Amino acid sequence: MKIGLFTDTYFPQVSGVATSIKTLRDELIAQGHQVYIFTTTDPKAKHDDEENGIYRFPSIPFVSFTDRRIAVRGAFRAIKIAEKLQLDVVHNQTEFSLGVMGKVVARHLNIPCLHTYHTMYQDYLHYIANGHILKPKDVGKLAHLYLHNISGVVAPSERVLETMRAYKVDAPIRIIPTGINLRVYSQRDSIEAKNKLRAEWGYQPDTPLLLSLSRLAFEKNIHTLIEAMPDILAKKPDAQLLIVGDGPARDTLERQVRHLHLTDHIQFAGQISNDDVHHYYQMADVFVSASDSESQGLTYDEALASDLPIVVMRSVYTDELIDDPAIGVSFQKQIDLVNGVLHYLNTPRSPEEQDKRDEKLHEISAEVFAQRILKFYRDCQATMTKEQAEQQKGTFRKLFHRSRS
Numbered sequence: 281m282k283i284g285l286f287t288d289t290y291f292p293q294v295s296g297v298a299t300s301i302k303t304l305r306d307e308l309i310a311q312g313h314q315v316y317i318f319t320t321t322d323p324k325a326k327h328d329d330e331e332n333g334i335y336r337f338p339s340i341p342f343v344s345f346t347d348r349r350i351a352v353r354g355a356f357r358a359i360k361i362a363e364k365l366q367l368d369v370v371h372n373q374t375e376f377s378l379g380v381m382g383k384v385v386a387r388h389l390n391i392p393c394l395h396t397y398h399t400m401y402q403d404y405l406h407y408i409a410n411g412h413i414l415k416p417k418d419v420g421k422l423a424h425l426y427l428h429n430i431s432g433v434v435a436p437s438e439r440v441l442e443t444m445r446a447y448k449v450d451a452p453i454r455i456i457p458t459g460i461n462l463r464v465y466s467q468r469d470s471i472e473a474k475n476k477l478r479a480e481w482g483y484q485p486d487t488p489l490l491l492s493l494s495r496l497a498f499e500k501n502i503h504t505l506i507e508a509m510p511d512i513l514a515k516k517p518d519a520q521l522l523i524v525g526d527g528p529a530r531d532t533l534e535r536q537v538r539h540l541h542l543t544d545h546i547q548f549a550g551q552i553s554n555d556d557v558h559h560y561y562q563m564a565d566v567f568v569s570a571s572d573s574e575s576q577g578l579t580y581d582e583a584l585a586s587d588l589p590i591v592v593m594r595s596v597y598t599d600e601l602i603d604d605p606a607i608g609v610s611f612q613k614q615i616d617l618v619n620g621v622l623h624y625l626n627t628p629r630s631p632e633e634q635d636k637r638d639e640k641l642h643e644i645s646a647e648v649f650a651q652r653i654l655k656f657y658r659d660c661q662a663t664m665t666k667e668q669a670e671q672q673k674g675t676f677r678k679l680f681h682r683s684r685s
Contacts, residue, residue: 281657282314282366286382287373289348290319290334294551295495296578297398300436300458301373302554307459307650316365318358318378318385320349335361337378351377359388367391369657373398375426383430392431392660395451397423397440400573420447427451431660434653436576439596452663454656457600458576459649462641465558465585474563481522481547483563488519488625491564491588493557493579494571496527501593503529504570504614506536509545511618516625519545521568524560526551561586566624567608569593570617577601581644584608584637589629591620606633607640 285305289298305315320339321327327336337354362370362385370386372379372395379395386393401419424447427433433453435441444453469477475485483489490512494500502523512519523533523546530548537546552560561567567583569592574580577597583590584601590608592598598610606629609620642648 281368281654282316283308283657284316284318284362284365284367284370284382284385285373286318286370286378286385288320288339288342288350288376288378289374290317290322291554292322292324293348294554295348296576297373299554299578300396300398300576303459303461303646304650304653306461307646308654311647311650311654313654314365316361316367318361318381320351320378322349337381339377342376351381355381355384358382358385362389369394369661371396371653371657375423379426386431392657392664394432394434394656394660395427395430396434396436397427397444398436398576400439400443423447424449431664432656434656437597438600440576442596452660454652456649456652456656457644458578458581459646460578460581460585460641460644461646462585465561465582466641467558468587469559469562473559477559477563481549483520488516489564490519490521490566490568490621491524491560491583492521492568493524493560493582494569496523496525496530496533498529498532499571499573500527500529501570501572502533503536504593504617505568506533506540506542506546508614508617508621509542510540511614512621513545515622519621519625521546522549522560522564523547524549524552524557557582558586561588564588566591566621568617568621580608584644585641587634587637589624591617591624601640601644603640604633604636606636 285301287301289295290301291298305317308315316333318335321336328334337351339349339351342348342350358381367389369391370382370393372382372393383393427449430451433444433449433451435444435453435455436458438455441453441455478485492502492505496502505521509521534548537543561583567588567590572593572595574595574597580590580592580601584607592608592610594610594612602608602610611617611620
């Protein structure tokens with residue numbers, strides 16, 4: 281198939297959405313399909329990269345969210361490119377500029393247009409005029425309007441499915457969790473490589489190390505992890521927390537660390553290259569997250585694929601993912617976060633637990649992810665073909681009756 285992925289965010293921008301799209305692209309290509317990215321321009325990327333199937337459209341930073349961008353023009357050019365490529369399907373990854381452009385392209389080419397609903401916008405309204413302009417009910421109305429006449433909606437989790445139902449979306453919806461590229465995350469670093477990376481951050485080979493990896497945004501609740509550190513240190517005095525990522529909450533979080541006198545136990549690594557992420561998972565002992573805004577929890581899956589136990593805030597998504605202590609535990613209270621971390625720091629992992637992790641890894645693999653997406657593409661193609669045939673029959677009947685009369 282020839283597939284067009286339309287997205288407002290893509291590498292070198294770093295986000296869970298960009299990672300999800302790249303995972304899908306790479307796996308579809310690995311399975312023999314042709315995939316083209318339609319996305320925004322970026323100061324850190326060349327305008328187009330036709331050799332790798334990446335087309336960029338003029339854009340500006342998004343209001344109140346300046347590390348994300350929104351295209352300002354290019355629909356006519358997108359149609360011309362899509363015609364030349366002879367796309368079979370459009371798969372939108374955004375509700376904004378490129379998402380609208382994708383719908384226009386699909387309608388012009390008369391091909392299916394699917395959409396993945398990545399972001400729970402009701403958790404991010406504070407970025408727009410401190411939440412004074414848009415309300416959660418407005419998000420529902422806009423989502424319903426945008427998804428009208430879409431061929432199919434991909435919900436990465438049960439939470440997204442429930443949200444789509446609440447918005448009264450009438451398109452076919454399937455839960456298809458984003459997969460993980462196991463070829464990357466299943467590669468194990470040598471002990472020497474792990475210890476070298478640890479040493480770069482001042483850690484000993486046996487230092488108990490917690491890892492937080494996400495955008496440093498207020499809705500990620502990283503302050504909760506920092507608040508829990510004194511209780512963890514009471515039982516594990518040499519424990520360390522490494523916070524990887526960058527974002528608008530960084531200054532506030534750094535002040536919190538200083539205020540709690542935790543600078544000897546908490547470091548901020550800043551943003552790291554996507555190509556290096558798996559090394560950070562592998563040098564840690566426990567992955568931690570207090571975010572309650574995750575729609576798909578990619579970092580949780582990446583940690584699991586890196587053989588790292590997870591201790592994360594409970595949500596509908598974690599209830600699906602964490603079905604055995606071999607994978608991790610979820611928490612709602614700080615004491616449960618502390619106890620979960622201490623359990624994995626103190627308890628050696630058994631061979632039996634590995635079997636349970638391997639079974640879960642197959643479910644979240646990029647291979648299975650792409651296969652499910654492809655089936656959805658083909659089912660939408662079949663539905664469109666059937667609807668078009670029925671419309672043609674209806675038109676023929678009308679013409680026949682007119683000629684008889």
